[in-house]
Amino acid sequence: MKLPLPPKIALAALLLASAGCVTTPPPPSSRVDLLAFLADGSTARSKVLSKLGPPSATFEAEKILTYRLGFEPKSKGYWVVGRETDGSPWPVWISAKFSLVLVFNDQGVLLEHSLVNISGGNP
Amino acid sequence: MSVRTIEPDARRAGRLVLRLGFRSAGLVAVFVYATGCVVLPIPTPEHTPLGTVTRQNISANDADWIQPGTTLLADILLKFGEPDQLSPDGQTLGYRWQKIWGYMVIGVPGGGDVAPWLKEYHLVIECDAGGLVKNKRTTNRLFSKPSPQELFAGGDVTAGTVAADGMTISGPAEWFAGVAGYDRLRTKGWLSKAPPKGVLGRLMLTDNELYFREQGHLLSGPPVLTLRFDRLSECRLDKYGLGRRLVVRSTTGEVHTFTFWSAREGMEDAKTTRAAYEFIQFRILQ
Numbered sequence: 001m002k003l004p005l006p007p008k009i010a011l012a013a014l015l016l017a018s019a020g021c022v023t024t025p026p027p028p029s030s031r032v033d034l035l036a037f038l039a040d041g042s043t044a045r046s047k048v049l050s051k052l053g054p055p056s057a058t059f060e061a062e063k064i065l066t067y068r069l070g071f072e073p074k075s076k077g078y079w080v081v082g083r084e085t086d087g088s089p090w091p092v093w094i095s096a097k098f099s100l101v102l103v104f105n106d107q108g109v110l111l112e113h114s115l116v117n118i119s120g121g122n123p
Numbered sequence: 124m125s126v127r128t129i130e131p132d133a134r135r136a137g138r139l140v141l142r143l144g145f146r147s148a149g150l151v152a153v154f155v156y157a158t159g160c161v162v163l164p165i166p167t168p169e170h171t172p173l174g175t176v177t178r179q180n181i182s183a184n185d186a187d188w189i190q191p192g193t194t195l196l197a198d199i200l201l202k203f204g205e206p207d208q209l210s211p212d213g214q215t216l217g218y219r220w221q222k223i224w225g226y227m228v229i230g231v232p233g234g235g236d237v238a239p240w241l242k243e244y245h246l247v248i249e250c251d252a253g254g255l256v257k258n259k260r261t262t263n264r265l266f267s268k269p270s271p272q273e274l275f276a277g278g279d280v281t282a283g284t285v286a287a288d289g290m291t292i293s294g295p296a297e298w299f300a301g302v303a304g305y306d307r308l309r310t311k312g313w314l315s316k317a318p319p320k321g322v323l324g325r326l327m328l329t330d331n332e333l334y335f336r337e338q339g340h341l342l343s344g345p346p347v348l349t350l351r352f353d354r355l356s357e358c359r360l361d362k363y364g365l366g367r368r369l370v371v372r373s374t375t376g377e378v379h380t381f382t383f384w385s386a387r388e389g390m391e392d393a394k395t396t397r398a399a400y401e402f403i404q405f406r407i408l409q
Contacts, residue, residue, distance in 0.1 A: 057205050059213060060254055064197055066205035089270050090219055091207055092176035099204025103197050112197075116204030120179040 030070070030077030035100070038113055045108040052100075056083050064103050068096035069115075093118050164240060166225035172239060177221045180204065186246050189259050196254040203246075208274070217274050218246040224265060240265070247274050292399045294392060296326035298335050298348065299380040304361025304370040322347070326381050328402055333371075335381070350379070352406040360400040367393040369400050 037043060037051060048065065049055075055065040069078045081095045099116045171179055181203055189199065199216065200206075208217035224242040229235055248259045262274070299321045324337040324347070335348040350373060357372040361380070369381045383392040383399065 057209065059196060059200065059209075064200055066200065068205065086176060088268065090177075090268070093178055094176050101200045101204060103201065112201065114201040114204075116180060116202070118178045118180050118204060 029079040030072045030075060031079065032075060032077045034069075034078040034080075035115070038102070038110065040110055040112055043110040045102075045104050045110070048102060048110070052080055062104075063106075064101065066102070067100040068093075069098040069100055070095045071097040161230040163228040163230065164225055165228060167223065169222040169224060169242065172221060172223050172241065175221060177219055178204070178207070179220055181218055181220055181244075181246060183244060183261055183263070186248075186259055186261055189248065189256055191256050191258050194256040196250045196256070199248055199256070214250045214252065216246075216248045216250070218248075220244050243268050245269070245274055292395060292402055293325065293327040294395050295323070295384045296335070297321035297323055297382045297384060298326070299368075299382075300348075301378060302380045303372075303378050304359070304368045304380050305363035305366065306361075308363060321380075321382070323384075326383065326399070328399055330406070333399075333403065348379070352403060355403070355407055358400060358403045358407055360397060365393070366391060367396045369396050369403075371403065 034052075037047065045062075045065070052067055056068045057066045058064065059066070068081050068083065070081045071078055078098070083091045084094050084096065086092045097118055099118055101114050101116065102110055103112045105111050185203075188194075196216070203218060206216035207219045209215070210217075221241045221243055223239045225240045227238050227240050229238070243264045245262045245264075246259065247262070249257045251257050322335075322337055324335055326333065326335050331353070332349055332351045334350070337347045350371065354374050355371050356374045357370070359370050361368045361370050367382070369383075370378065371381075372378045381396070381399070383395040384390070385392040
């Protein structure tokens with residue numbers, strides 16, 4: 001059966017919509033519970049490194065680690081992203097919307113952490 | 124004046140005006156006279172650009188709580204997040220954000236264009252070795268974007284520098300992995316369809332090794348390339364016309380080529396490239 005053009009377009013649109021192709025899916029690594037393991041006073045630095053991988057920056061002899069995190073508002077999931085540039089010497093914040101800051105004591109136990117919204121709003 | 128899409132040449136002329144940055148009114152007058160291009164700045168209340176790629180969690184007054192002698196580096200990181208830049212000694216943080224200062228109406232014969240006029244803000248915080256804030260300053264620029272190094276103390280690092288004792292060399296550079304100087308250019312000529320593409324960043328030489336950090340990465344972050352001098356079998360200075368490239372080959376056969384750049388002049392820095400060659404050669408022969 002030969003369909004006229006408009007029904008073909010309608011069919012394609014229906015297929016796209018039903019397949020979810022018209023929206024940008026969250027990255028596969030996006031996880032709602034990505035940071036759930038963090039507990040001030042008990043989480044070890046080694047656990048952070050094994051769960052989140054290498055940090056994007058370290059400070060004070062690795063007593064402070066920072067990670068850049070992407071955020072998917074619909075699923076409220078986070079994922080770790082690397083530093084991004086646009087060709088200038090200054091990095092940019094495109095995929096990364098949050099900066100996770102982790103402060104450890106001399107024994108490598110998490111003392112304090114914060115999740116900073118780079119766009120200025122609240123998490 | 125009607126606002127519509129303008130021809131590429133006129134658009135380029137308008138962008139040239141922006142790049143020149145209105146360093147002098149006379150220059151603008153000459154430009155207007157010569158090209159017929161008029162640029163009209165329209166200031167607006169400062170506001171956040173849509174789809175900005177810079178951070179927006181800091182504003183000019185947000186640093187008031189930072190007290191030199193009291194505030195700790197950790198406090199700043201916990202409040203503002205990871206800085207955009209860090210000095211090589213890890214003690215100076217640089218945060219950057221942009222606001223729209225106004226709009227620019229560019230008029231050329233037959234049309235025009237409108238573009239946002241961005242203002243660059245920077246918060247620079249210097250700490251001591253113990254992580255205590257020593258001082259802070261907020262700066263802004265309307266017509267140019269400073270390099271991260273310009274904001275940090277320590278002088279001009281927009282060009283290659285050779286330390287007074289001749290022991291360290293550092294500067295903006297381009298790195299060509301797997302390329303031996305100008306060899307490909309010599310065999311294929313300037314019209315080569317696929318000239319080797321380099322990685323822009325910063326080349327630094329210490330007593331024992333050279334390392335390269337890619338542009339845009341934290342200055343204190345891990346380098347993308349580290350080569351120990353005692354693992355090098357060859358170091359030479361390749362010349363092609365006025366160009367100079369530093370070529371090193373490791374004992375395992377890897378070859379790397381570097382060219383220092385003068386960021387200020389936007390051209391190859393042959394003097395620093397030669398200094399780097401002589402330094403590495405000296406270290407290899409030791």
